[in-house]
Amino acid sequence: xxxxxxxVAIDGPAASGKGTISRAVAARFGFAxxxxxxxxxxxxxKVLEGMDPVAAAxxxxxxxxxxxxxxxxAIAQEAxxxxxxxxxxxxxxxxxxxxxxxxxxxxxxxRDIGTVICPDAQVKLFVIADAVVRARRRFAELSEKGIETxxxxxxxxxxARDARDMGRADAPLRPAVxxxxxxxxxxxxxxxxxxAVALIEAKRTALN
Numbered sequence: 658x659x660x661x662x663x664x665v666a667i668d669g670p671a672a673s674g675k676g677t678i679s680r681a682v683a684a685r686f687g688f689a690x691x692x693x694x695x696x697x698x699x700x701x702x703k704v705l706e707g708m709d710p711v712a713a714a715x716x717x718x719x720x721x722x723x724x725x726x727x728x729x730x731a732i733a734q735e736a737x738x739x740x741x742x743x744x745x746x747x748x749x750x751x752x753x754x755x756x757x758x759x760x761x762x763x764x765x766x767x768r769d770i771g772t773v774i775c776p777d778a779q780v781k782l783f784v785i786a787d788a789v790v791r792a793r794r795r796f797a798e799l800s801e802k803g804i805e806t807x808x809x810x811x812x813x814x815x816x817a818r819d820a821r822d823m824g825r826a827d828a829p830l831r832p833a834v835x836x837x838x839x840x841x842x843x844x845x846x847x848x849x850x851x852x853a854v855a856l857i858e859a860k861r862t863a864l865n
Contacts, residue, residue, distance in 0.1 A: 663688070663762040664777075665857060666770035669784035670830060671733070671818050672791035672798075674841040674849055678784060679766035681850040682857060686764075691756045693767035693774070694736065696749050698727040701735030710739045714748035730799070730806060730814060737818045740768070741825040750774065768822055771833035780860050782853060783832035786842045791815050 665682060669675040676692055683690035696714075699721040703713035739745050746769075753774045757763050765774065771781035786794075792812035799806055822830035832838060837856055841849045 662758060662760075663779050663861070664757045664775050665762075665764040665780045665782070666775045666778035666833070666836075667764065667766040667782045667784060667853075668768055668770050668772070668830065668832065668836070669766075669782075670768075670786075670791065670822060671815055672795040673784045673786045674794075674844075674846065675766045675782075675784040677846055678782075678839075678841075678849055678853050679764045681846075682853050683764040685850075685854055686762060686857065688762035688764045689756070689759055690764045691753065691766075692724070693749075693753055693765055693770065695722045695724055695727060696752065697736040697740045697745075698732050700739050700745060700749075701732050701737075702727055704739055705731065705735055710742055711744045711748060714739075714745045717749070717752070728802075729804065730811075733818070734814065737821045741821055741827070743827040746827055768830045769828035771836050772831065773828045776833065779864065780857050781833045781836035782856065783836040783838045784849075785838060785840050788812065788815055788819065790842050 665688065667675045667679045679690055679692065682688070696717065699717055700710060700713045704710050753765060757765055757775045771778060771783070789812065792808060792815045795815060796806070796808045796811040799811065839849065839852055
């Protein structure tokens, strides 16, 4: 079947595994992938440099999305803050929707893909995991990169981001009514990816 317009929306809180699953799924099916969190991280980075959040969002370009440079705790915190601003979200909405509509299929992961950005996505996943498990994952990731922090600080950061993401008035983090919830707390990445792939293959078969 053609994959034109076939969209996979993957949402979930920080360090739930949604990014890793999204990249693996995109590679498996040959879909384009967009980590929408990078958009907000890029805006957050510009704000830390002194730029107005809305102006930063409107000026964002693909070249600003350097994943490695944007994955610091300070930028993550600022990204969570700017993501709560309706004007910022509105400025980035068209960028995301345009990406999702590309031919060949697309996987987008973030916080409001299934509920706001791509409500008509053929597949919607909501990836979750216990906060302590997610903090351990993020702590290991940061330690591997040589970023000095403590587990307690990472856990507090995860919990603070959860509170902001779920409590914001505009596009709060929540599963779409037709999303499939995937709890990765006790799953290794291979099993989590396999579960996601199976759901997508079943949907593609049903639409064929």
